[in-house]
Amino acid sequence: MNINPPSRDGALNSPWQYNFDNTPPKPAEMQSILDCLVVGGGITGLTAALLLQQAGKQTAIAEAHTIGFGTTGGTSAHINTFADTTYAEAESAFGEEGARLFARAIREGAELISNNVSTLNIDCDYESKTGYLYAEDEEQIKQLEEIYTAALKVGVPVNYTANVPTPVPFEKALAFEGQAQFDPIKYINGLKKAYIKAGGILFEHTLIEKVDSKIGMHEAHANKLLITAKAIIYATHMPPNISVFNFECAPYRSYVIAVKLKGGKYPDALIYDSQEPYHYVRTHRIDGEDLLLVGGLDHKTGHEDPEKAFAELEKYTKDYYAVSSVKYRWSSQYYIPADGLPYIGQMPLTADGIYCATGYNGNGMMLGSIAGRILADLVIANDTPYRQLFNPARIKPIDSFSEFVKENADVAYHFIADRFNVKKTDSLKRLAPGAGKLLEVDGKKIAAYKDEQGNIHALNPVCTHSGCIVAWNAEERSWDCPCHGARYDIEGNVLTGPATRNLKTITDDES
Ligand SMILES: Cc1cc2nc3c(=O)[nH]c(=O)nc-3n(C[C@H](O)[C@H](O)[C@H](O)COP(=O)(O)OP(=O)(O)OC[C@H]3O[C@@H](n4cnc5c(N)ncnc54)[C@H](O)[C@@H]3O)c2cc1C
Structure with missing residues (x-):
């Protein structure tokens, strides 16, 4: 564990960042022309770069800071078979086939993580758990019933249950078996190790400012460095500079605290309520002691007071648990997509061979992992079953996602x-x-x-x-x-x- 952890994209420390692998990468040797430059060293970038390298492509990762600096270092690291965009919402916007394929993407993303953990032997506190989602009033019960029906329809196993390990009184609840949790930084450290071993090149402290494209070739500019590659992947969570995604994704901040309890049992499960904004709890053993992670209270970036959000999260936790101390508190950012599904593929309005992935909502462990595979497949074979569903250039009506419309209406006002x-x-x-x-x-x-x-x-x-x-x-x-x-x-x-x-x-x- 690092005593002085390398920084994340904020002043508060997440528990994961103490596990950053801060051994400086071998001085990167420039190849004349790379097969692919991956911009960004979070879960998306590391997954894509490792798959490409394993497939025999020469790649480099350019990370503006250090590996894990972005949201991957500030996530809460649940691995789920359900998502923030419910399968019912996905079906209403993308049809039954679209919802099924979305569920497959979520499942394959989760499987990719568990396969990497076992085949690469990554020690990252990976544990399978049951996930519980509960309703506290009539309206939430209705939503829960829709979630249940739509999950079964797309082949995601789920049951009603009367037993949820929560002190919060609830009316009705669902149990999803086969969820998981892990330490995201220990996990991407493992990907990084395998990537370097496979011959991958890593440039840290290298912010890509712009890319110039000539036929079949792209030149990425970073301060004094020029990197030439046949393909570029923006695994930057949000592609840099002005792009269509500025109008198709809304940035959200989300809050987490990790507390020590005086007594009582730490739940051996992942537990979510259905409030708006919602709360979740889970247990993680950090430095030999169990801690209860409590998170949520998401709001649009720059629109509400982060001090108030932490105070409310702490109050909520103390209302239900005997808290002896707050060990960690941190926040980070994610992006809600306009029509509910992520944007993964050829980047709109750019030259062929420039790819991107964004709009994962709060599900970037699975969607970032599957995005890594989709983008690697596009670079290697120019094909993927997800090409159409996640096409970043798709145009979909956004009015069914009223949250996005409501929250983004103020962008024009701010302009x-x-x-x-x-x-x-x-x-x-x-x-x-x-x-x-x-x-x-x-x-x-x-x-x-x-x-x-x-x-x-x-x-x-x-x-x-x-x-x-x-x-x-x-x-x-x-x-x-x-x-x-x-x-x-x-x-x-x-x-x-x-x-x-x-x-x-x-x-x-x-x-
Ligand atoms: C509080 C919180 C809790 C969450 N919990 C969960 C959860 O439980 N389960 C789940 O599935 N998802 C969760 N998410 C979402 C998930 O954490 C993210 O979607 C995911 O980490 C995004 O990974 P990424 O690799 O795409 O982006 P990042 O981890 O943000 O990595 C992008 C990297 O790109 C670099 N970069 C950016 N621009 C440039 C540039 N121009 N040049 C070079 N480098 C650049 C950045 O420095 C950064 O390191 C949560 C999100 C938040 C905020």
């Missing part, structure tokens, strides 16, 4: 309002140490953070991706864009795409 007005104005003097705020000083908008020594870190608050105004996230000490989810640290450095350029410091801006 306009942010250019003219910073609502909160204040003076620099009133800024408390350790706090960040949007201020107006001498008629100029600034994103100001005062550190513990009283130094002001002043940035231009205009997001470099598409010009919205960033919002302060006091928990992760980051500036988060409410439009498309780009995030920056207190110095303005990009933490999370789609931005690839840092926020300007006020001095940069003035020069």
